[in-house]
Structures are given as C-alpha cells and as structure tokens.
Amino acid sequence: MIAWRSTWSIYKRELSRFLRTAFQSVLAPVLTTTLYFIVFGAAIGGRMPDLGGVDYGAFIIPGLLMLTLLGETTSNSSFGIYMPRFTGTIYELLSAPVGVAETLIGFVGAAMTKSLILAAIILATARFFVDYSIAHPLFAVLYIMLVAAAFSLFGFILGVWADNFEKLGIIPMLFLTPLTFLGGTFYSIDMLPSPWDTIALANPIVYLVSGLRWTFYGSSDVNIWISFGITLTFLAACIAVITYIFKTGWRLRA
Amino acid sequence: MEPILELSGLTKVYPGGLKALDDVDLTIRKGEIFALLGPNGAGKTTLIGAVCGLVRPSGGTMRAFGHDLACDWRRARARIGLVPQELSTDMFEPVKRAVSYSRGLFGLPPDPARIEEILRSLSLWDKRDERIMALSGGMKRRVLIAKALAHEPDLLFLDEPTAGVDVELRKGMWAIIDQMRARGVTIILTTHYIEEAEEMADRVGVIRNGQIIAVDEKEALMAKLGRTEAHIALALPMQTLPPAIAQFPIGIEQGGMSLCYRGGDGTGRGKAEVADLTKALTHAGIDYVGIETRESSLEDIFVSLLGENAQ
Numbered sequence: 001m002i003a004w005r006s007t008w009s010i011y012k013r014e015l016s017r018f019l020r021t022a023f024q025s026v027l028a029p030v031l032t033t034t035l036y037f038i039v040f041g042a043a044i045g046g047r048m049p050d051l052g053g054v055d056y057g058a059f060i061i062p063g064l065l066m067l068t069l070l071g072e073t074t075s076n077s078s079f080g081i082y083m084p085r086f087t088g089t090i091y092e093l094l095s096a097p098v099g100v101a102e103t104l105i106g107f108v109g110a111a112m113t114k115s116l117i118l119a120a121i122i123l124a125t126a127r128f129f130v131d132y133s134i135a136h137p138l139f140a141v142l143y144i145m146l147v148a149a150a151f152s153l154f155g156f157i158l159g160v161w162a163d164n165f166e167k168l169g170i171i172p173m174l175f176l177t178p179l180t181f182l183g184g185t186f187y188s189i190d191m192l193p194s195p196w197d198t199i200a201l202a203n204p205i206v207y208l209v210s211g212l213r214w215t216f217y218g219s220s221d222v223n224i225w226i227s228f229g230i231t232l233t234f235l236a237a238c239i240a241v242i243t244y245i246f247k248t249g250w251r252l253r254a
Numbered sequence: 255m256e257p258i259l260e261l262s263g264l265t266k267v268y269p270g271g272l273k274a275l276d277d278v279d280l281t282i283r284k285g286e287i288f289a290l291l292g293p294n295g296a297g298k299t300t301l302i303g304a305v306c307g308l309v310r311p312s313g314g315t316m317r318a319f320g321h322d323l324a325c326d327w328r329r330a331r332a333r334i335g336l337v338p339q340e341l342s343t344d345m346f347e348p349v350k351r352a353v354s355y356s357r358g359l360f361g362l363p364p365d366p367a368r369i370e371e372i373l374r375s376l377s378l379w380d381k382r383d384e385r386i387m388a389l390s391g392g393m394k395r396r397v398l399i400a401k402a403l404a405h406e407p408d409l410l411f412l413d414e415p416t417a418g419v420d421v422e423l424r425k426g427m428w429a430i431i432d433q434m435r436a437r438g439v440t441i442i443l444t445t446h447y448i449e450e451a452e453e454m455a456d457r458v459g460v461i462r463n464g465q466i467i468a469v470d471e472k473e474a475l476m477a478k479l480g481r482t483e484a485h486i487a488l489a490l491p492m493q494t495l496p497p498a499i500a501q502f503p504i505g506i507e508q509g510g511m512s513l514c515y516r517g518g519d520g521t522g523r524g525k526a527e528v529a530d531l532t533k534a535l536t537h538a539g540i541d542y543v544g545i546e547t548r549e550s551s552l553e554d555i556f557v558s559l560l561g562e563n564a565q
Contacts, residue, residue, distance in 0.1 A: 003328075009358030020346060088342030092401070095306040095336045096359045097328040254268070254300075254309045 002105070006098045010106025011113075014080055018114050025114070026121055029068050033122050036064050037129040040186055051188050052219050057130035062212040063185030065122050066147070069115055070180055070205070073148050074172050077111045077155025082168055085159070085252075094253060100246040104153070104239075111152035112145055119144050132216070140215035146231050147208055153238035160251050179205045184213075189221040204230060256284045258409055258440050259305065264314035266300050266464070274300040276464035278314070282409075287431065287441045289451035289472075291556055292461035298444040299339060301461070302411045306336045318409065332360055335407030339414040339444075341394045343401065345387035349378055352386060353400045360405035372400050375433060392423040399430065410434060412443040416450060428454055448556050460559050468559055479558065481550045482524020484515040486532070489541035498538035502531050513542075524549070 018025055041057035048056035084090035093103065126132065134140050162168040183205030189197050200206055201222075211227025214220035220227070245252065259282040266275040274297045282288050292298050303309035305316055307327065316323040318330040343352060353369055373379040376396045381389060386397055395415065402410060412431070416424040424447075431454055434441060445451055451458055452472070459469040468475065491510035503517040515531060518524015528547055535542055 003361040005361045005363065006359050009355055012358075013355050016351075087344075088338070088340050089344055091306075091308055091336065091338050091342060092356065092359065094308050095331060095334070097331040097361060098359065099328070249310050253307070254303060 002101045003098060006096065007102040007106045007109075010093075010098070010102065011110050014107060014110030015113060017080070018076070018110070025118075029072065029118050029122055030125050032068065033064055033125045034129075036060070037126065041129050051191075052217065054217050054219075055130065058132040058217075059188075059213075060186055061123070061126050061130070061132055062216050063180075063183075063209050064126070065119055065144075066183075066205070066209045066212055067177075067180045067185055068118060068122055069144065069147060070151050070176055070208075071172055072118055073111055073115045073151040074155035074158065074176060076114055077107060077152040078159035078162065078168055078172075079155075080107055080111065081156050081159035082162055090252070100243055103246070104156070104242060107156060108149055108152040111155070112148040115148035115152075116141075116144065134216050135218040136215045140212065143212055143215050143228075143231075146228075146235065147212070150231055150235040150238060153235065153242060157238060157241050157245070160245055163251075176205075179203050180209070184209045184221060204234070207231070257281045258284045258319060259442075260315075260317045261301075261305070262315045262317075264301070264304060264316060265312045266297075266304060266309060267312045274464050275304065275311070275314075278461075278464070278466055280459065280466060280469065282440060282442060283457075285435070285438055285440055286456040287435055287443065287454050288457050288459065289455035290442060290444045290459045290461060291448065291451055292444070296461045297464040298461055299413055300464075302336065302413050302442070302444065306334060306411060307331060332405070333408045335402035335405065335410040337395075337398045337402045337410070337412045337415060339417060341391065341398065343386055343394070343398060346385055348383050348385055349373070349389070349397055349400075350382040352397065353404050356401040357404035362405050368406070369404065372403050376400050376430060392420075392426075395427075396430075403434070407439065409440045409442070412441060414444055414446065416445065416447060424450070460556060462559075475555060476550075477519055477521045479550075479555045480519060480521075481516055481554070482518035482528060482547060483550065484524075484528045484531075484545060484547040486513040486515070486535070486542050487544035487546075488512060489543050492540070496538055496540070499531060499534050499540075502527065502534070504531065 037057065040060055045056040045060070050056065051059045081090075084093065158168065158171055182200070183203050184200070189200050189206060189210075192200055207222050207227040207230045210220040210222040211224055211231065214224040214227070244250070259280075261278055261280040264275050264278040264280075265273070267273050276297075278297075278301065290298050290301070300309055304311045305318065305323065307323075319333055321327075321330040323330050347355070350369060350373065353372065354364060357369065358364065370379065373382055376399060378393065378396055378400060381393060386394060389397065399412075399415070415431070416427050428450070431441060431443070443450075443454070455472050457470065458472050458475055460467050470478065485507075488511055492506055492513070493510055495504065495506065502515060504513050504515045506512075507514045515524075515528055517527055525547065528545070532542070532545065
C-alpha cells in the first residue's frame with residue numbers, strides 16, 4: 001500500500017525547491033529558447049527550405065523542447081536525490097516508513113510537474129518568434145509527460161550513482177546534450193547523406209525528438225509507435241534499476 | 255518491563271571487511287533512557303543506523319514494538335525517531351516548514367497545533383519562519399530534535415546529542431531529554447560524555463569493537479564495578495605495613511608518606527572500610543594528617559571496562 005501523505009510531502013518539498021529558484025528556473029529556458037530562435041530560427045532558418053511542409057522555425061520547436069526537457073528533467077531529478085546524499089539529509093528519507101513507490105512518485109511527480117511548466121514556458125516563448133500549431137495536443141502532453149517521467153527516473157539513477165559533482169554533470173554534458181543535438185533537433189534525419197542517416201538511428205534521442213515532432217505536425221522521421229515503444233522501454237528499464245537500488249540499498253544505505 | 259526493541263545476533267561487516275557490529279544482543283525496555291557508551295569507531299552509530307534503516311545488517315534480527323524490522327519495517331519505523339550526529343538538514347528551509355515536512359514524510363496529517371507545541375517546547379517558536387542556516391549550532395540541533403519529534407515517536411535515537419555544544423546548552427538539552435522521558439518516549443542515546451550518561455540514563459551499555467561488553471542499570475553497574483579510593487597522608491613516613499592494618503587493601507606511596515586504599519564496591523562499603531581503617535590506624539598509634547576519599551565515577555568504570563576488554 002502506498003503512503004500517500006508521505007508521497008505528497010516529498011512532492012511538495014521537491015516543488016518548493018524548484019520554486020525557490022523559480023527566477024533562474026524560468027529565465028534560463030526562456031533565454032536559451034530565445035537565443036536558439038534568434039540563431040536558428042531567424043538568422044539561419046530564413047535561408048532554409050520548409051521541411052515536410054513545415055516552416056524551419058516551427059520545425060525546430062519539438063527538438064528545442066526535447067533539448068530543454070531532457071537536460072532540465074535529468075539535472076533536476078539527479079540533484080534532487082544527490083544533494084540529500086551529499087549533505088546527509090537523506091537519513092530522514094531512509095529512516096521514514098516510505099519505500100520505492102512513495103519516493104519515486106514524489107520525486108518523479110515533482111520533476112514531471114516542473115517539466116510541464118518548462119514546456120509551457122518554452123512553447124509560449126516560441127510563439128513570439130514563429131507561428132505553429134499542435135496536431136495532436138493531448139498526445140503531445142502525454143508524450144512530454146512520458147519522456148519527463150523516463151528522464152526523471154534516469155536522473156534519479158544518476159544522482160544515486162554519482163559520488164561527486166563532476167560525475168553528476170558528466171552524463172548530461174558529455175552524452176545527453178551531444179546526442180540531443182545529433183538526434184534531429186535542428187534537422188530531419190532524411191537530410192543526412194548515407195550511411196549517416198542509418199547510423200543516426202542508433203541514437204535513441206532520434207526516436208524521442210521524432211515522436212514529439214509527430215505529435216506537433218503529424219509527420220516524423222520514425223514511426224510514432226516505435227518512438228512510443230522505445231520511450232516506454234526506457235521508462236521500464238529505469239524503474240527496474242531503481243527498484244534494484246532500493247532493494248539492495250546500493251549507494252543509499254551503508 | 256515490556257521490551258520495545260530487541261536486537262539478536264546483530265552483525266554488520268562493511269565491504270572493506272570491517273566488522274562494525276559483532277553479534278550484538280540488546281533489549282531496550284519501554285520508557286527507559288538507555289545510554290550507549292563507547293569510544294570512536296566502537297559501532298554506536300552503526301547500531302543506530304541498522305535499526306533506523308540507514309545501514310543494511312549482515313546478520314541477526316531486529317524487532318521493534320513486536321514488528322520484525324526486516325519484514326514489517328513500515329509499521330516499526332513509523333514509531334521510531336532519529337536525531338543524527340551531524341547537523342544534516344535542508345539549510346534553506348524555514349524551521350516550521352522543515353518540521354512539518356518531517357511529520358508528513360512519516361505519513362501523519364498536518365497538525366499545526368502539535369508543531370507549535372514541539373517548537374515552543376524547544377524554544378524555537380520565535381524562530382519558526384527563519385531559515386535553518388541562520389540559526390546557531392545549538393538551535394540547529396534543536397531543529398533536528400523537533401523534526402524527529404514531529405511524528406510523535408515512541409522510540410527516539412539521539413546520536414551524540416550534545417557533541418560540540420557548550421555546557422549551558424548541554425544542560426538545556428538534558429532538560430529536553432527529561433521532558434521527552436516524561437512524555438513516555440523511550441530514548442537511546444549515544445554519547446562521549448560519561449557525565450551525560452551518569453546524569454540521564456536508567457541503564458548503560460558499553461560497546462567496543464562492535465561488541466556489547468556490559469549492559470546494566472546505571473546504579474547496578476556502579477555498585478558492581480565502582481570503587482572507593484582514599485589517600486591518607488601520614489605524619490611520619492612508613493616503610494612496611496604494620497600487621498594491625500595489613501588486612502585492608504592498602505599500599506604505601508609517596509616514599510612512605512601516604513597510604514592508598516582502593517576497595518569497596520560502589521555501594522558505600524568502601525567508605526565504611528576507610529572509616530574502619532582510620533580507627534585501626536589510631537589504635538595502632540599511627541598518626542595521620544589528612545584524608546582524601548573519592549568514589550569512582552561512571553567514567554572510571556567505563557575506562558576500566560575498556561581497559562579490561564582490550565587485554
């Protein structure tokens with residue numbers, strides 16, 4: 001049975017941590033999105049042809065959204081669990097009558113909420129630069145929530161694995177961000193020459209960007225169900241790893 | 255008295271091979287204050303960590319309130335509170351919110367009146383809206399106690415509650431512990447300050463190298479292992495003990511200018527024997543110019559226990 005009051009307490013506390021740095025949390029994605037639109041949308045995008053019948057400025061919105069989502073969700077979640085480990089306050093969570101379900105729903109629920117707020121901010125900012133419409137809005141929200149959940153869990157694993165700040169930053173910086181840039185954020189995979197178009201499919205982020213793009217414009221590089229399936233598989237794998245972490249106490253309990 | 259916590263064969267071996275707990279058997283009774291004494295690295299914090307879920311035991315069983323801590327840990331932990339040794343708390347949080355969070359984390363509904371009562375009892379009510387980082391060290395420690403009390407535990411672990419605090423604050427902390435005892439909370443405290451155990455505890459346990467080497471009522475331990483020490487300054491030097499006083503456990507010291515008595519059992523028998531000794535000296539015509547007696551403290555007992563165990 002899930003202790004919902006405990007879950008709610010963790011959720012509220014995580015959100016209050018986000019709100020404590022609300023100015024930075026809101027301003028950073030607004031500024032980043034604005035810069036991307038200025039550089040890629042206005043400066044370069046004006047010289048680019050439409051992609052699949054979508055204006056280039058609008059085409060990059062799902063990719064930019066995914067770029068921010070993956071980075072912010074992973075770092076929020078990893079810091080959420082790493083900092084209590086680092087400062088020692090994790091004793092309270094470990095000594096409380098809460099298990100993996102309460103912890104995950106609390107942490108991941110808060111990270112997902114933050115992600116939805118960020119997504120809304122990015123989309124609102126994008127509206128100032130390009131005109132766009134969302135073909136499947138409900139599916140888009142569902143997909144964003146799914147990706148946010150998966151990468152919150154991934155961030156949680158990262159926060160448990162890391163034993164210093166360098167390790168905490170190394171995965172997002174050296175793997176996540178480059179893979180997202182190479183994952184079709186600013187271009188369609190079809191634009192790549194052979195064999196790079198095939199090699200690009202080994203990048204899992206391609207499926208995520210492509211899936212979100214489908215929810216926006218109804219067309220994508222990869223079949224939506226493959227994207228959906230890969231996201232779900234990643235989510236399930238993360239849940240399995242975290243269940244193992246709690247069961248064995250790896251890096252949490254001495 | 256009803257046991258509230260039962261540890262049996264509790265063992266913890268860390269990955270490096272260090273045996274922090276070695277087959278520990280311990281029973282804590284309801285409503286008592288139990289002081290766990292031991293030098294650094296003896297296994298005190300590991301023992302607390304094992305009960306509170308911070309450390310995975312390598313062997314043995316733990317039962318709290320009749321619940322097995324390995325299987326029925328939720329029900330057991332809901333009734334256990336922990337004040338850690340380190341000042342570990344979210345320093346950016348205001349006091350009241352941090353304490354309310356602790357209550358919610360343990361699955362209890364919000365109760366502002368109860369939070370207010372706890373904060374007032376710890377003289378923190380005036381600081382309720384201040385960030386924890388702005389408080390003094392002693393206040394921070396009180397916040398940790400407030401957080402541990404927020405879910406109204408029946409069993410409270412205090413890991414070195416007065417480490418690094420000044421004498422005045424330490425006495426204030428003792429008063430707080432007394433209040434908790436009056437409310438019926440069972441308290442297990444670890445401490446380096448023997449004086450603290452002497453002042454507060456009903457029972458005392460001594461741990462060394464992960465093994466419990468003594469557990470007893472404080473008075474019983476002092477009676478069993480306590481000693482009286484007396485130094486009698488003589489008017490004239492003495493080379494050998496005369497037969498009239500040879501039956502007493504005494505020795506000559508300071509080049510024959512003083513006699514040293516070491517005996518008794520901590521119940522006062524030693525003091526009576528010293529009185530008998532002075533009478534015997536008078537009868538034997540041995541003049542003395544001063545007497546200094548001292549009962550051994552819990553600290554002496556602790557040191558001698560550790561010494562014996564090490565040999």
